[in-house]
Amino acid sequence: MYLPPYHRLDDRDALCALIETHPLGTWVCQGTGGLIVNHIPFLLDRGQGPHGTLLGHVARANPVWRTWSADTPCVVAFQGPQTYITPGWYPGKTEHGRVVPTWNYTAAHAHGVARVFDDRDALRALLNRLTDVHEAPQAAPWRVADAPAPFIDQLMRAIVGIEIPIDRLEGKLKASQDEAWADREGTVNGLRACPGEAAQAMADLIQKALDTDTKP
Template identity: 60%
Template sequence: MYVSKHHAQSGFAEAQALIEAHPLGAWVAPGSDGLVANHVPFLLDRSRGEFGTLMGHVSRANPVWKQLPASQHSVVMFQGPQSYITPGWYPSKQEHGKVVPTWNYAVAHAHGVARVITEEAWLRDMLVRLTAVHEASRPLPWQVTDAPAEFIDKLLRAIVGIEIPIERLVGKLKASQDEASQDRLGTFAGLAAEGTENAVAMASLVERAMSGPEGASPTVPLPQEP
């Protein structure tokens, strides 16, 4: 992935945080007839490896796990907040008109060699952990043990585990960092006023980027949650 100096991130903690916040990854791996893409919800185990290890599963009926060549690298792409940016938000549009639309986004790409795992203990542990993460905020969190044991055993036989120790982790944040300061303020204000989930999330990223060493904090507040 091309990353300009404006959009590069220092370290890899931000990329890890994006994966945890947006865990549905687009996993692209080599197959028997070229590249194969699958969308998989991954669990990131930060304790394993320098960048962490991705753990997920696919249906046993999915041919990808049988076609996966040994020692071949694959990539998992995680999409964070993204939003169209209209030049109508730029004050410079009124000054000289030399502006065009763009698209802001945050992404993380995790590279590594995928391993196929069929051991029941690994699959069960992965499902328990993955479920716990996504049920944690619910009033009555569902647990794997809530379902009949024989039902879970049957489902475990219908899936195959995928584990990817991350060898390279690349994050990219395109949040108007290379625009003029007044246009960045206009972008922040426009996104905040638009008010959609994606727009508000991107407004927060624009704000964070503007609060860095070379930026000034925006003066337009984000809308408050009720």
Template identity: 55%
Template sequence: MYRPPHFAVDDLPTQQALIRAHPLGLLVVAGPGGLTADPIPFLLDAGEGPFGRLRCHVARANPVWRTIGAGAEVLVVFQAAEGYVTPGWYETKRETGKVVPTWNYALVQVHGRARAIEDTDWIATQIADLTALQEAARPEPWAVDDAPAPFIAAQMRGIVGIEIPIARIEGKWKVSQNRPEADRSGVAEGFAAQGAAGAAMAGLVRDFGRERG
């Protein structure tokens, strides 16, 4: 990924926080038929290895797990807030007119060698952990054990686990850090005016909106 220095974010806790907040990653694998890209919800085990470990599961009918096998190199992309930046938000437009549109976004790319897992205990832990994490904030959380055991066992036979020890991780926050302060303020206000749709990016522009060498 192309990362100019002022957009690069290499702080591991910040990268991991984005993954936790946006766990639907795009799993990219090179197989016999070329590249495939599957959107899959992931779990992050932050304390495993130097950069953490990703876990997920896919339908057994999905050929990606056979492509992965016992050690295929993969890329997983996690995307956070994004949005179009109009030159009309820049103070520089009024001062010189020397501005063009751009696009703001924040994302993390993870590289590693994945392995497919068919172990029943591993899969049971995986689905229980993922469910518990996503249900935790609900008033009446649903748990895997709430469903009949034979039904869950049948469902588990139809899925395969995937584990990815993270070998390399890159973050890119393109959130107007390269613009003068007045322009950054205008961008933040512009996104904030979009309501809920722009609130996340407005916050990122305010948090990261500073010159980075």
């Protein structure tokens, strides 16, 4: 990932939080016939390994776990808040006109060698953890044990587990840090007037970067 110094995101807690908040990862690995891309909801176990471990599962019918290059590192990309930025929000548009649109975003890339596991107890434990995490916001959370045991056992036979110990975790926060200070403030104001969670989340990130930086 291209990482200018002003867009680097090295805060491990922030990167882990991004993964946990946006757990659907784009998993890219090398297969025998070329690159293989899958979109998998991952669980991040922060305490397993020096950089954490990603845990998920795929359908047994998915050829990825039979055809990936077992010794070749793969990458899982997680996308956080992102939004288009119009130069119409920049005071610089009126002052000098030397402004153009851009796109702000946050991303985390987890690199590591994937492994497959098929142990029934380990799979069940993973399904319980995934379910508990994602059902937590519900008023009456669904549990794996709520379904008939034979039904769950049948479905478990149709999946395999994937774990990716993270060897390297890199992140990018593109939040207008390379723009003029007044244009950054104008972007926050413009986003605040936009509907939707993505715009408000990006406004928060830009404001946080402003609060952290020193005004020239």
